Amino acid sequence: MRNRPSVLILESMYHPAGEKLLANEADLNVLRDATDETITAAIADASAVFVRYPCKLKGDAIRAGKDVLVISTSGRGTDAIDIEAAIKSGIAVVNNPGLGSIPVSEHTLGLMLEFAKQISSSNMAIRAGGGFGEGHLSTRFHLEGRTIGVIGCGQIGAEVVRKCTVGFGMRALVYDPYIEPAAAAKVGGIWMEELNDMLSKCDFVSVHAELTEETHSMVNENFLRQMRFNSYLLNTARGPIVEQAALLRALEEKWIAGAALDVFETEPLPLDSPLFAYDNLVMTPHIGGLTIEAREELSLSAANQILQVLRGERPPHLVNEDVWGHVQERLQNRSF
Secondary structure (H helix, E strand, C coil): CCCCCEEEEECCCCCHHHHHHHHCCCEEEEECCCCHHHHHHHHHHCCEEECCCCCCECHHHHHHCCCCCEEECCCCCCCCECHHHHHHCCCEEECCCCCCHHHHHHHHHHHHHHHHHCHHHHHHHHHCCCCCCHHHHCCCCCCCCCEEEEECCCHHHHHHHHHHHHHHCCEEEEECCCCCHHHHHHCCCEECCCHHHHHCCCCEEEECCCCCCCCCCCECHHHHHHCCCCCEEEECCCHHHECHHHHHHHHHCCCCCEEEECCCCCCCCCCCCHHHHCCCEEECCCCCCCCHHHHHHHHHHHHHHHHHHHHCCCCCCECCHHHHHHHHHHHCCCCC
16 A cells, blocks of 8 residues: 655644645644744654744754655745755745735735724724814825835735725835836836835835845835835835834834834744834734635645645746756655
């Protein structure tokens, strides 16, 4: 009898549909409250691994997974996986792009609307027996006619531009040195050659870039000081793109009017985080892309790609393409 492959799932998949699909062809090991030590121990028996952010799959763990053939992210981003270690170990890494553009763009608009319409504070005020005075109206404003600056015009950033321009009548400036001006224009944006030229022109600056060495700490003191005092920063990309210490100072000293974060330098956010002290900061727990629909789609995409690799089929979203030949060679020695 042939053995079934084993799939290590870190924490859980976002929706039971993915685990159900995997269970048809593989044995599942769901590791909750995962630590570096427990991951390294559990991966020794795995044929595949599903990594759910904020878990990280570091080099030591990957090297301990002698039988691992494929590692899947939970979404598009791959920064939770040591890609170089995977390449050296002959392991395919797959991601799940294209499924966050709708939920994350909608979440971004929700954060903008929170600042423009003060919905949460109005709810709190009326429940406290107030909210009907003139003073409570002074901070509300139109989104129509305002300017948003979008950093990173990939699938998510492009959808933010489209929604803002078509849906709200906003002007959208785009900074992305890896696209042509025509790509920004296609979705209604105005391409900016220099980031510094964009920041002072915006009512909102929304970050949708990937986390790379280039973008790490991109939003620093110099960046924030170039924004307008009455503008807002939004980050639904990755936490380390924003330098937290600089943002705290910007909020404290009112360099900007406020900020909204769905992602953080450290996740989950520590209970003693200094971020909790700021009323001009809106926070959500890295849920921008996790609608009911997106969670199911993400889990099925990850499960399908894991199974494709285990069957010897090339997956559609292979991050490290050069390793595929090595993966096929390793598959020939498998007993499942």
